[in-house]
Amino acid sequence: MPTMRARLLVVLAVLFGSTAVAGVPPATAAPPSGSLWFDDPAVTVRDGRFTDVHGREIVLRGYNVSGETKLAENKGLPFASTADARKSATALRALGGGNTVRFLLSWAYAEPERGRVDTGYLTAATEQMKAFLDAGLRVYPDFHQDLYSRHLFDADSWYTGDGAPKWAVDAGNYPDESCGICLFWGQNITQNEAVKRATYDFWHNAHGVQDAFLATAEKTMAHLRRHLSADQFKGVAGFDPYNEPHAGVYDSGQTSRAWEKDVLWPFYEKFRARMDTAGWRDKPAFVEPNLFWNANLGFQKQEGGLLDAGTLGPRYVFNTHFYDQKAISGVFMWGKAADGQYAGDFRTVRDRAAAARTAAVVSEFGHPLAGSVSDKAPTVLKAMYQALDSRVKGADWWSDPAASGPVLSGSQWQWDIYNGRHREPMNGNPGKVLTEGDAWNDEDLSAVRLDDAGRPVLRQDARLLDRLYPSATAGTTVGFTYEDRSRDGATALTWNPVPASLPQVRRLVGSGQYGLLLWRSNGGPAPTELHLPASFPAASTTVVSDLGTVHAPPAYSAADPVGVAEEPGGTGSRRLLLTAPDSGVLHYALVTNGATAPSADLLEAARSELSAWAARKVSRRTG
Structure with a gap:
């Protein structure tokens, strides 16, 4: 009977698109190549942090893949082919x-007609997603x-958008769009009546559009659950229900907080229920507040941050964005970013x-x-990564490392291998084919592109992007810092030099890059990873x-406390593994x-200095 019932559920799903097959186990496949005994990509939220099955703190770092989804040239997919997805994943x-x-x-491409989900689109998106999961991401x-x-x-519009399908727009009979005097595309959010009214209607379920979206989201999640292997599905960390929400129009007397x-x-509670039905009960929803809650321009800022939602963890993750609108404006911030520029902004997120009581991600x-x-980009991005790593600016870090706080997860916008090589007819206009940058509202933010040989190459300093960070900490992070020595033109940016009080x-370290992690162990056998x-x-x-x-650490062995191994996925990326089998003990690693x-004497002298410094600066403060 169980076998017959499972087969019947699958048949019903094929015939009617039912998501009641959440209990049917997905196909099986091997974990990513290079995986070690402790590698399990499943994450949950515990005690306000992302954690894995071993109780290690997990940091999610990477990129958005990608703005290509906003375009029509690949029909709402991030890539033209699964082969391109694999190329992108390996490079990322x-x-x-x-x-x-x-x-x-x-x-728009998942539900091109009301009530009809395009399984061809979902299948193609799933295959492209698999390329990243199989690469260990x-x-x-x-x-x-x-x-x-x-x-x-x-x-012939100056701007464009993405998201809702045509039928949802046609149902609203909205006025002709116009932003008036707009210098940036984002001003359409609060100045374009068509955008404002359509957004308002979505939130108030006019014409049933929100119900349709939720139904499509559930079917999408059920499709992913069925068509990813068990190991691949473990690598799905959660779901972001809606990008950059805003009311569009507030009701009379309504505040942004209300x-x-x-x-x-x-809406998020409804989406959460759809996740549960689709078989995503153990995965959190990555929910975003009003996008203007943390704007750094006073006239844009609106009260918010899901202040009245109560305890979010473990079912929800606090998910936010941050762009320096002052720097982007070219008017409100002269000059470049400096050490600690965004420490306060990211402290607010933490x-x-x-x-x-949940984890945070700057998505x-x-x-x-x-x-x-x-x-401004080299200094702005360095300052943002610095603020993700620690809530303390570089000049103060060595004096009070325990004030660092948790290392924040984050996804840089964006990773689009087609940057500068698009063929996008803007708003379907064959006379306005966009090729430059990201081919969307004059944006150009991709960290990667393809060279003339079709190979992915970075558009930013590799020292800035490919960073040392604690991807898994076996215990509780006390403090972390990384000096990347990235460049602004020919100038090396050093915002966190080792103090003269630690001469050895x-x-x-000299003029090299360095990172320093302090943590208290949890007694588990799985190592800390950087x-x-x-x-x-x-x-x-x-x-x-x-x-x-x-110096020159050996290949990882459970018998050695310090070792190096490849990261899962077979891409050649590597990790440092530190094994501390004790519990509640302060450890450090430079x-x-x-x-x-370096000579043995120099190594021992540096170790002696760091041990004394950690005891003085950390043990006394947290003991």
């Missing part, structure tokens, strides 16, 4: 240093939208997630790489830790590529 792992992607999906899908829908815009409480949060951050303000550590950038080949890497001090064949 090996060149970009990521372990996670936010994977964009299109409602975690994935969280996102039904993306900007300015509600491209179908609000005319063939809108979040009375309109946005009930504090809000902590108050909601979009970035800066234009072309145009009048692109000269300073001598060991992603090793390509600039840290084993032969040039030095580790100074209370667990062991070694990792640098600045030393060439």
